[in-house]
Amino acid sequence: MAVTEANHWPCAQCGADLRYAAGQTELKCDHCGFVQAIPAKAPRQKAQALIEHPLAKGLSDDLPAAATEEVRSTSCPNCGAVVEFQGANHASQCPFCATPVVVDTGSHRRIKPQALVPFALTESQARTALKGWLGSLWFAPNSLLEFTRAGRTMDGVYAPFWTYDADTDSRYTGQRGEYYYVTETVNVTVNGKTERRQQQVRKTRWHAASGRVSRDFDDVLVMASSSLPARLGNDLTPWDLSQLQPYSADYLAGFQAEGYTVGLADGWGRAQAVMAGVIENDVRRDIGGDEQRVDQVDTDYSAETFKHILLPIWMAAYKYSGKSYRFMVNGQTGEVQGERPYSWWKISFAVLGAVVLGLGAAYLYDPSIFGASVPDWMD
Known part of the structure; x- marks a missing residue:
C-alpha cells in the first residue's frame, strides 16, 4: 500500500490547518472556525474528469502525460506498506504500524486518480459504527472492549480502486439436466425389522447444450491495495x-491518500474473474433445466476502459498478544469490516461452563450415571 502523509492546507485567517468537513463541500479550521468553500466543478469539467481511459493504452503505458504524475515513495521496513511523500518532506511514519520511514531518493511515474467519493461520515460517526461492531463480537478480549471506550482516534484514508468497463460476448458448451422420477423397491428397517417398500427416486436426464450470451459490464470495482486484506x-x-x-486535492485536506500497489494489469485480471462469475450465471440461466453443467466458456472482450478512483475509509489498528488487527469503516455508508482477536481465556471458561451445565443436566436426568443412588422422591 502506498500512502501519502496527511495533506495540509493553511487557514487564510489564522494559519492553522484546514480540514475537509465530511459530508460538506467546504474546508474548516478547527482553531478559529474559518470556513472555505470548495469550488464546484462545471458540468463539462466533471464529465471530462469521469471519462474512462482505454484499457489498451493503460496496459501499454501509452496514456497522455496529463493522466500520470511523478511521485516519491519508500517501503515501510516493518509492514511493507509503500509511503508516498508530498512536496519537500523527507520523513514521515507509516499510518498502519507507526514505524518511522524516510523517503528514498528515487521517484516513479504513476497513473493519477481521476475521481473520488468524498467522506460522508465524520470520525465520530465512524467510531460509533466501529464500537457497535466490536461490541457485538463474541469472546472478544476485555482490552478490545476497553479500546472501544478509550476514544481512540481513527485515520481517514482515501483508498485506491480501479473500475473496469467491458462489453462481453461468450460462447459456451454444457449440459442441461432435467429431473424425472422412477418407482423403486427398497429395504427399510422399521422397529428392528426389515421391510420392503416402494418409493419415488429422483434421477436426472442430461442433454447437450450450447449457445452464446452477452453482457456489458460497467464499473467493476477492484481494490488496488495489496497491504490490506482483499476480503x-x-x-x-x-x-x-x-x-x-472529479479529483480535487481540497477533499484530501486533513486526510491521507493511498497510492495503488495492485497494478492496472493485475487489477484487470481480478476484474475478469468477477466478470467470469457473472457470465457463468448467465450461461446457467441460458441453459435452463433443473440442473446445469458448464463445460467451457470462451469470452471475447471489447470496449475495455478503466478509471483510477479513491474511496473513503476510516481505519483503526489494535494490538493483542503481539499481533496487529485492523478495522475498516466505509466512509460513505458506515459498513464495518475487520480482523478480530479471540480471548482464549473466555473460550476456555465458556467450554468449561458448557461441560458443567451438561453434566448437571445429565445428573438431574439420571443420577445413576455417576454411581449415585436415586433418591426415593425421584423413583
Whole structure:
C-alpha cells in the first residue's frame, strides 16, 4: 500500500490547518472556525474528469502525460506498506504500524486518480459504527472492549480502486439436466425389522447444450491495495459511485491518500474473474433445466476502459498478544469490516461452563450415571 502523509492546507485567517468537513463541500479550521468553500466543478469539467481511459493504452503505458504524475515513495521496513511523500518532506511514519520511514531518493511515474467519493461520515460517526461492531463480537478480549471506550482516534484514508468497463460476448458448451422420477423397491428397517417398500427416486436426464450470451459490464470495482486484506476491502460494499467527484486535492485536506500497489494489469485480471462469475450465471440461466453443467466458456472482450478512483475509509489498528488487527469503516455508508482477536481465556471458561451445565443436566436426568443412588422422591 502506498500512502501519502496527511495533506495540509493553511487557514487564510489564522494559519492553522484546514480540514475537509465530511459530508460538506467546504474546508474548516478547527482553531478559529474559518470556513472555505470548495469550488464546484462545471458540468463539462466533471464529465471530462469521469471519462474512462482505454484499457489498451493503460496496459501499454501509452496514456497522455496529463493522466500520470511523478511521485516519491519508500517501503515501510516493518509492514511493507509503500509511503508516498508530498512536496519537500523527507520523513514521515507509516499510518498502519507507526514505524518511522524516510523517503528514498528515487521517484516513479504513476497513473493519477481521476475521481473520488468524498467522506460522508465524520470520525465520530465512524467510531460509533466501529464500537457497535466490536461490541457485538463474541469472546472478544476485555482490552478490545476497553479500546472501544478509550476514544481512540481513527485515520481517514482515501483508498485506491480501479473500475473496469467491458462489453462481453461468450460462447459456451454444457449440459442441461432435467429431473424425472422412477418407482423403486427398497429395504427399510422399521422397529428392528426389515421391510420392503416402494418409493419415488429422483434421477436426472442430461442433454447437450450450447449457445452464446452477452453482457456489458460497467464499473467493476477492484481494490488496488495489496497491504490490506482483499476480503476486508471488497466486503466494504456497496459503494454509491454516482457520488464520484472529479479529483480535487481540497477533499484530501486533513486526510491521507493511498497510492495503488495492485497494478492496472493485475487489477484487470481480478476484474475478469468477477466478470467470469457473472457470465457463468448467465450461461446457467441460458441453459435452463433443473440442473446445469458448464463445460467451457470462451469470452471475447471489447470496449475495455478503466478509471483510477479513491474511496473513503476510516481505519483503526489494535494490538493483542503481539499481533496487529485492523478495522475498516466505509466512509460513505458506515459498513464495518475487520480482523478480530479471540480471548482464549473466555473460550476456555465458556467450554468449561458448557461441560458443567451438561453434566448437571445429565445428573438431574439420571443420577445413576455417576454411581449415585436415586433418591426415593425421584423413583
